[in-house]
Amino acid sequence: MPPSPQTPPGRADKVLHAQLTFTNGDVLMASDWAGGGAYEGMKGFSVTLDYESEQEAERIFAGLADGGHVLVPLQPSFFAKAFGMVIDRFGTPWMVSGGAITA
Structure with a gap:
C-alpha cells in the first residue's frame, strides 16, 4: 500500500x-x-480452474499441491476426465478439472 x-x-x-x-x-x-482483527484464513469458497485437457489439469494440480494439502486427489469424475481439490501452500482452496465429458 x-x-x-x-x-x-x-x-x-x-x-x-x-x-x-x-x-x-x-x-x-x-x-x-x-480487516482490523486477526486473519482467520480462507474458508467457504474455492477458486475453480477448468482446462481442456486432462494433462494440463494434472500439471496445474501438481503445482498447487506442491507444499499444500490435497483434499480430493485428481481422478475421473462424471463431468471430467480429471477432477481434484487442493489447498495450496498459501491456504487458498482450489478445484481443478480437465477434459470435460460431454453427453
Whole structure:
C-alpha cells in the first residue's frame, strides 16, 4: 500500500490490488487481508480452474499441491476426465478439472 495517513498501522507492506492475467486473457484479481482483527484464513469458497485437457489439469494440480494439502486427489469424475481439490501452500482452496465429458 502506498504511504498515506489512511494506511492503518502495520499494513504498509500489504498488497492493495494485484492482477494476474493468463495467456488466454483470463484475469484473477486479489488483495491482502485489510480487516482490523486477526486473519482467520480462507474458508467457504474455492477458486475453480477448468482446462481442456486432462494433462494440463494434472500439471496445474501438481503445482498447487506442491507444499499444500490435497483434499480430493485428481481422478475421473462424471463431468471430467480429471477432477481434484487442493489447498495450496498459501491456504487458498482450489478445484481443478480437465477434459470435460460431454453427453
